[in-house]
Amino acid sequence: MRESILQLLEKNSRLSPADLAVMLGLPAEEVAAELGKMIDEQVICGFHTLVNWDKTGREFVTALIEVKVTPQRGMGFDRIAQRIYRFDEVKALYLMSGGFDLTVIVEGATIRDVAFFVSDKLAPLESVLSTATHFVLKKYKDHGIVLEKAVSDDERMIVSP
Amino acid sequence: MTDSKKGFVAQKIADLPFSGIRRFYDIADEIEGAISLGVGEPDFLTPWNIREEAIFRLERGGTSYTSNAGLPELRREIAAYIRKFGTEYDPKTQVLVTIGASEAIDVALRAVTEPGDEILIVEPCYVSYKACIIMAGGVPVVISPKPENDFRLLPEEITAKLTPRTKALIMGYPNNPTGAVMERADLERIAEVLREQDILVISDEIYAELTYGPVGREGLGDAEHASIAALPGMYGKTLVINGFSKAFAMTGWRLGYACGPAELISAMTKIHQYVLMCASRNSQYAGLEALRNSHKSVAAMRREYDARRRVLLDGFREIGLPCFEPRGAFYTFPSIQKTGLSSEEFCEKLLMSQKLAVVPGNAFGEAGEGFVRCSYAYSVESLKEALRRLKAFLRET
Ligand SMILES: Cc1ncc(COP(=O)(O)O)c(C=O)c1O
Numbered sequence: 051m052r053e054s055i056l057q058l059l060e061k062n063s064r065l066s067p068a069d070l071a072v073m074l075g076l077p078a079e080e081v082a083a084e085l086g087k088m089i090d091e092q093v094i095c096g097f098h099t100l101v102n103w104d105k106t107g108r109e110f111v112t113a114l115i116e117v118k119v120t121p122q123r124g125m126g127f128d129r130i131a132q133r134i135y136r137f138d139e140v141k142a143l144y145l146m147s148g149g150f151d152l153t154v155i156v157e158g159a160t161i162r163d164v165a166f167f168v169s170d171k172l173a174p175l176e177s178v179l180s181t182a183t184h185f186v187l188k189k190y191k192d193h194g195i196v197l198e199k200a201v202s203d204d205e206r207m208i209v210s211p
Numbered sequence: 212m213t214d215s216k217k218g219f220v221a222q223k224i225a226d227l228p229f230s231g232i233r234r235f236y237d238i239a240d241e242i243e244g245a246i247s248l249g250v251g252e253p254d255f256l257t258p259w260n261i262r263e264e265a266i267f268r269l270e271r272g273g274t275s276y277t278s279n280a281g282l283p284e285l286r287r288e289i290a291a292y293i294r295k296f297g298t299e300y301d302p303k304t305q306v307l308v309t310i311g312a313s314e315a316i317d318v319a320l321r322a323v324t325e326p327g328d329e330i331l332i333v334e335p336c337y338v339s340y341k342a343c344i345i346m347a348g349g350v351p352v353v354i355s356p357k358p359e360n361d362f363r364l365l366p367e368e369i370t371a372k373l374t375p376r377t378k379a380l381i382m383g384y385p386n387n388p389t390g391a392v393m394e395r396a397d398l399e400r401i402a403e404v405l406r407e408q409d410i411l412v413i414s415d416e417i418y419a420e421l422t423y424g425p426v427g428r429e430g431l432g433d434a435e436h437a438s439i440a441a442l443p444g445m446y447g448k449t450l451v452i453n454g455f456s457k458a459f460a461m462t463g464w465r466l467g468y469a470c471g472p473a474e475l476i477s478a479m480t481k482i483h484q485y486v487l488m489c490a491s492r493n494s495q496y497a498g499l500e501a502l503r504n505s506h507k508s509v510a511a512m513r514r515e516y517d518a519r520r521r522v523l524l525d526g527f528r529e530i531g532l533p534c535f536e537p538r539g540a541f542y543t544f545p546s547i548q549k550t551g552l553s554s555e556e557f558c559e560k561l562l563m564s565q566k567l568a569v570v571p572g573n574a575f576g577e578a579g580e581g582f583v584r585c586s587y588a589y590s591v592e593s594l595k596e597a598l599r600r601l602k603a604f605l606r607e608t
Contacts, residue, residue, distance in 0.1 A: 051429060054429065054430070054431060057514075058518065062591070065591075069522065069591070072521050072522055072525040073431070073517075073518040073521050073522060074429055074431070074518075074521075075425075075426055075427045075428050075429050075521065076429060204254065206250050206252055206254070207236065207240075207250065208236065208239045208240055208245060208247045208249060208250070208568055209232055209235055209236040209239050209240075209247065209249035209250065209568055209570060210232065210236070210249070210250050210251045210252055211230065211232045211251050211337065211338050211339075211387075
């Protein structure tokens with residue numbers, strides 16, 4: 051049941067427990083209870099709306115920062131990761147294999163804000179060895195959703211056999 | 212002298228009506244801002260890997276004819292794919308690639324029909340069967356399975372219509388427009404009658420991939436299609452028609468196929484060769500990619516259709532529109548008898564007052580009178596909006 055609920059919700063978080071129950075052929079109370087459990091267990095971590103801010107007047111930039119760090123004895127990367135992800139500016143943080151250790155996705159109102167965050171908060175951290183900041187110029191697709199569709203909504207005829 | 216009204220047109224064709232869908236389309240197309248559950252094709256775009264393969268092939272050339280029966284590797288892939296329904300076909304002699312299932316239906320009927328031969332059709336059904344029989348010089352003989360049997364075909368309904376002139380039976384399950392399926396046990400029952408008869412079964416299985424379990428059960432889109440060709444004694448007397456339009460969301464590519472007895476495929480290839488030469492090469496490449504690498508996309512679409520089917524059926528229940536539980540394709544076929552309106556009146560009034568287009572059941576044969584076809588090849592949001600409008604309409608009539 052979990053997996054079916056999650057598969058549906060991942061694509062459309064507006065589905066109500068009643069909708070899910072109909073789609074999955076399950077009693078609505080059971081679905082609601084399972085949802086509650088998954089929220090408690092942090093299997094479900096939030097119900098977000100994917101916004102294309104570029105279409106609004108809001109000024110903002112996104113940067114991807116490659117960070118090299120020294121892991122700490124007994125804590126590995128977790129401690130430094132925690133130091134970093136607690137900043138509100140940090141939208142996502144991943145531990146990486148390969149040429150650097152952490153990918154930090156940062157959002158700020160302006161390039162200067164992000165630059166300030168890197169030079170003033172991130173780079174000076176004791177275990178941070180180096181940073182390389184890449185600014186996002188345009189978002190084409192996010193969370194599996196194409197942000198600007200090239201094709202019209204529905205090209206089908208209104209009635210067909 | 213030519214008749215001034217029909218000009219040079221042959222009587223047989225002049226007498227052939229335009230399909231009821233087409234008539235209704237002309238009305239619906241005029242209504243500004245109408246929404247629709249009237250479409251008989253997927254709302255999904257063809258999966259990108261298939262589109263991308265076609266683009267790649269065009270870049271490299273690939274603009275010539277192919278062999279009449281279709282690219283050998285596509286026929287091999289079709290034979291390998293269709294094995295999952297329990298049948299083995301020799302790609303060289305038993306598979307013909309056609310321009311949609313539509314062409315396969317036409318060519319098959321022309322290949323088997325002698326003037327005056329009776330061909331059984333199971334109505335309500337896809338609109339082309341009857342017309343193709345008439346154009347092939349045959350006589351359509353209609354069987355109408357009962358709504359109370361969920362539109363499943365029963366053996367005695369076949370025997371009641373058999374005559375010495377019966378040449379073939381054409382049926383399509385999962386069914387357009389009802390969404391009915393014939394499960395293996397249902398097919399066993401009719402096979403018992405058909406085995407004894409010297410008649411061909413033309414089985415249009417274009418919706419085979421879109422088969423679902425009972426709505427009250429967990430697990431989306433996990434039911435299995437049964438093919439009559441796989442039943443003992445039926446293989447040699449069944450022609451299976453299938454295509455890419457529905458399963459792979461490829462309606463505009465015009466690609467289908469037929470599998471069956473070698474002598475019949477050979478006869479069909481003869482007609483196909485003279486009339487159409489071959490299916491589009493580019494579409495055939497796309498079809499190859501579809502069969503090789505798109506099963507995840509097909510499964511995802513099937514799950515999505517199943518979820519929508521449940522939403523629509525639940526909505527009908529809530530607004531009090533009786534509807535049997537369809538287990539295939541992407542159609543529901545609710546009964547509108549209690550409104551006292553005919554199918555066409557219902558659809559026209561619904562369109563005028565609520566700007567919602569659904570298809571009158573009688574467009575698929577007399578037996579569809581009293582029903583309307585509502586497709587769920589639409590997003591859940593669109594289905595809910597349509598249900599709101601239906602509810603409002605039922606309240607005012
Ligand atoms: C039952 C049935 N058979 C055949 C077809 C024709 O399909 P194609 O696009 O392959 O010609 C359709 C299309 O609506 C259909 O519903």
